[in-house]
Amino acid sequence: MAPPGQWRRIEALPTDVFRQRSPRLASLATQWATERAFLQEQGAEGRLIEQMKNRMAVETGVIEGLYTLDRGVTETLIAEGFSSSLISHADTDRDPQLVVAILRDQRTAIDFVFELVKYQRGLSTSVIKEMHVLLTKHQPTTTAMDQFGNLHEVPLLSGDWKTVPNNPTRPDGAVHLYCPPEQVSSEMDRLLDLYNQYASIGVAPEVLAAWLHHRFTEIHPFQDGNGRVARLLASIVFIKAQWHPLVVLRDDRPAYIDALEDADGGKLQPLIQLFSSWQTRAFVMALGASQAAQKPLETHLEDVLAGLRERLTAQDAPTRTSTLDDVADVVMAVAERACEQIALRITDSLGTALPGLSATATVNTPDKAQAYKGPRIELARSGGYFADFTRGSRWARVMIRPSPSSPTTTLLVASSALGSSLGSLAVVCGLITTDPGTDRAQTTRVCEDYFVATMTDIESDDNKRRLQQQFEEWVTASLVIGLAQWQRDLG
Structure with a gap:
């Protein structure tokens, strides 16, 4: 294994996590499957999914530094949708109209991922490039460094693999090496071959999503936008499992970066645990939405049933489960x-x-x-x-x-x-x-x-x-x- 920070060819799923599966997440998923049916009957699931998509669209750009957004305005945008009339110049560090254009691009890419799963399209390099095109529609340039160490804006290659190295320099002066441009095509083919193999044998969603996300970022195939694409790829794994898209909040960023660096050093477990905790958070929100949908109709009934449960289980204490x-x-x-x-x-x-x-x-x-x-x-x-x-x-x-x-x-x-x-x-x-x-x-x-x-x-x-x-x-x-x-x- 190459030392942390140096490029190496992507590695297969580690044997120590290959068969790993979280019983707690599996139990939450089973409960969610039951309550999701009720939300669908009530017509309330669509609202929940819309808000999850909007939250992901906002936060995926915030953590990449594309823009800043006031937290209060963030909640308004998640609830009401993306309109520049909801954002003042004091709420962001960019032109509000540009921010909304980027948000809509990111939301379109998220919708694309949901449609991809719905219509059972396979994951391919052309699909991944299409994601990148959608994400970067209103991002014509990206920041690059010349041979003298000066930063400047250069045209962004939208939907195409990088043609020059995009290795970042860390604060300590060390250079983190990603896949060389000439190796990107073969490494992406290997990534997708391994992904399809793992998906076919039922690797746990939290494990497969963490592995796919990290290995993609190791390749870093695009000139810019790799983090946003990686989160979409992880979301595909979760959505296929009938779970929730990967929403990484701005406050999650330090733990997220630490877990990715651990994975760079060969330890995937912290990233798996982090993804598991975020899925748990999503399940909590979704089950809370189920409670909200049922509470006005069933508050009295639930109280009565709770009383019956206590009395009936007390009568049957020897065989009580x-x-x-x-x-x-x-x-x-x-x-x-x-x-x-x-x-x-x-x-x-x-x-x-x-x-x-x-x-x-x-x-x-x-x-x-x-x-x-x-x-x-x-x-x-x-x-x-x-x-x-x-x-x-x-x-x-x-x-x-x-x-x-x-x-x-x-x-x-x-x-x-x-x-x-x-x-x-x-x-x-x-x-x-x-x-x-x-x-x-x-x-x-x-x-x-x-x-x-x-x-x-x-x-x-x-x-x-x-x-x-x-x-x-x-x-x-x-x-x-x-x-x-x-x-x-x-x-």
Whole structure:
């Protein structure tokens, strides 16, 4: 293997990930297949897909530095569509009309990918070149460096392989070598041969998408636009599996670059894990949309059914099968221990300097089941789903008071059912602080990642241990991030 940063011929899928498959993602996909049918019946799926396409179209250009866009305007464009009337000059660093033209090009390319899958067109070099043409319709030039190290604009070869090297120089002065122009055609043929081979034998979507994306970027066949094309290629894999397109948000960029560099060094696993986390995020949003579609019609019915479930399963306790409440019990037992450990560390570290400080850990009990209802609703809404208080509803928290007269700060870990069927549990971590000016509580999510667990995770002792270990890592990291956020808020 060539050292990281140097070009090498693309490699086959590593044997250590060849048969890898995420049971949790597979379970989410099964649940989504059921709830997707309901959305289709209600005519609501189209709206969800439109917003996913729009979000991908916006973010794929932001992370490449084609333009900047205000976050609020971004949400408006995702909801309303692409119009220059929605963008002011203060919202972006480019001409709003040009930004909209590029957004529409990127949206057209995404639509092309969906149509490609719908009509079962095979992936070929001509198809990939067609994607590039669509993406770069309003990008006539790209930035190049001359032999003296000066940057200047040159005409972009739209839909054609590069004819000169496009090797970037890193901040440390090292040059990252991509495939030489004369090798591009043969390397692309090999990429597609391997892709078709892996697709035919059922390599897991998250593995195949990560491999295809990375190997394409190793070749870097186009003069510019390779990252955008790579995300479209990964999206093809996911859409074929009836999952969701690959949406990489601007805040994801550092982790994304790190994972790609790990893959350059021969470690594909971090990129697979990242793609898995983004698919989980997409499933959470999609299942939240299913909840939104059903909630107005079924709120009362769901409450009644939840009560019936509790009573009927209680009557049949000896043969009772696992439920989402069992999953919640497993993860929140871990959350309780993590909260206790954090509270103890706070007391040990700060208690001498702050004699009046108190830090306590608590979990919900039946008499406190409805506590923190407002913050839990707000946290779920920020994640795109409903806080369902009838299934899997649990909470654990660390409450911190620097002195008896100080307002409290709370780190809250909350779980609830995800979607309208029985399959998944979403866990989120939030920070509840008190605004000194208004004395009102404010709730913010401490990190973008959710933790999603399914009933598959407790089907066996091995699965349960794996779930506990993974959740312990997530919840501990989330609580630490929450403490760091509180520290920043204190100034």
